[in-house]
Amino acid sequence: MSEIALLDKFVAWVKELAEKARSASLSVNFEICPPTLNPAAKVDFESSEILARITFWGDGSFHAEAIDPGTSTTILSRHGQALTNRAFSEEFRDVLNLVAINSPSRDP
Structure with missing residues (x-):
């Protein structure tokens, strides 16, 4: 899988997750980072x-x-390397559990 395709999958997962997770007690903010040789995106959870x-x-x-x-x-x-065959909800289960949200049902 190309680098851009993997990042695009992460972005789609985060957008769906953010829609599901927003509440009065949890703020979810998503940002695509300024372009570099290795593009990135980040999601912040705040309560x-x-x-x-x-x-x-x-x-x-x-x-x-x-x-x-x-x-x-x-x-x-935790630093790591995502596996292309592992769902993001599995890879980041520890974070999702800490912020007390479930991942989208259609996890890419």
Whole structure:
């Protein structure tokens, strides 16, 4: 799978996830990062209990992180390489569980 195609799949997944997850207690913000040789996108989840971010690059590498805003304690910090045959909801299950949302049912 090409780098752009994998990033496009991530973007589509995040957009669907953001629509499903937005609530009064959880803010979900998505951004495509400024163009570089390795394009990227990021999604931020924010509530009074947790701040989390997934940054995903076109080459399939990612960084997932979460902190407790009350104590500034790092809860999760994970770098990895996404597998093309693994659903994003599986890859980022730890983050989704921390922000207490379920992934879209039509996960690419």
